[in-house]
Amino acid sequence: KNEVEQSPQNLTAQEGEFITINCSYSVGISALHWLQQHPGGGIVSLFMLSSGKKKHGRLIATINIQEKHSSLHITASHPRDSAVYICAVDSNTGNQFYFGTGTSLTVIP
Amino acid sequence: KAGVTQTPRYLIKTRGQQVTLSCSPISGHRSVSWYQQTPGQGLQFLFEYFSETQRNKGNFPGRFSGRQFSNSRSEMNVSTLELGDSALYLCASSPSPYQETQYFGPGTRLLVL
Numbered sequence: 001k002n003e004v005e006q007s008p009q010n011l012t013a014q015e016g017e018f019i020t021i022n023c024s025y026s027v028g029i030s031a032l033h034w035l036q037q038h039p040g041g042g043i044v045s046l047f048m049l050s051s052g053k054k055k056h057g058r059l060i061a062t063i064n065i066q067e068k069h070s071s072l073h074i075t076a077s078h079p080r081d082s083a084v085y086i087c088a089v090d091s092n093t094g095n096q097f098y099f100g101t102g103t104s105l106t107v108i109p
Numbered sequence: 110k111a112g113v114t115q116t117p118r119y120l121i122k123t124r125g126q127q128v129t130l131s132c133s134p135i136s137g138h139r140s141v142s143w144y145q146q147t148p149g150q151g152l153q154f155l156f157e158y159f160s161e162t163q164r165n166k167g168n169f170p171g172r173f174s175g176r177q178f179s180n181s182r183s184e185m186n187v188s189t190l191e192l193g194d195s196a197l198y199l200c201a202s203s204p205s206p207y208q209e210t211q212y213f214g215p216g217t218r219l220l221v222l
Contacts (some may be wrong), residue, residue, distance in 0.1 A: 009194075032149065033210075033211070035213075041146075041197050041199075041215065041216045041218070042213070042214070042216075043199060043201075043213040043216075044216055045210050045211055045212065048209070048210045086152065088140065088152070095146075096154060096167065096168075097142070097154040097157075098154070099151055099152035099153065099154075100151075101151050102152075104150065
């Protein structure tokens with residue numbers, strides 16, 4: 001059983017489309033992270049959330065603590081957004097860090 | 110500020126050997142975490158260090174160990190390498206371990222033959 005589930009696993013979109021990636025988790029958390037990984041391996045932290053909503057440019061992340069669910073939205077998607085998006089949680093029991101399997105996004109011009 | 114640096118970037122070893130990987134955090138960051146990424150298992154948490162003390166450890170065998178120095182630089186060691194240890198090893202740093210954004214290094218790609 002995975003502590004963090006992401007959907008969809010793969011996503012192809014046309015440039016300009018609105019994109020949503022979902023993340024559900026089953027453990028108690030102190031924070032949830034959205035990460036972006038480009039080919040070659042480099043990982044960039046996009047958001048860290050413990051409640052509510054955060055926005056950075058065209059990216060929006062929301063979290064519902066009661067429902068144990070988070071979403072990452074990309075507005076006006078662009079080919080440079082093509083990457084793997086990974087949801088990760090800081091568990092507040094056992095101080096473990098769990099990762100989702102990632103969503104591979106391809107944005108076509 | 111310089112980002113997180115990891116050395117070496119690429120490494121080839123044979124089964125049974127041991128390897129040491131190094132991570133230099135962003136200046137002023139005192140928390141360093143290590144992760145393993147493989148195609149089959151994805152990203153998995155290895156351990157976290159803060160102020161030279163291991164705070165947390167993931168579900169990995171004792172062959173995987175680490176340490177942190179007084180300047181916050183960290184090393185991880187894998188002894189008696191197995192083929193399955195081939196992976197991308199990532200480290201990340203943050204100012205403290207308490208609900209902070211983590212900054213990832215470029216990773217060390219280890220191939221075990």
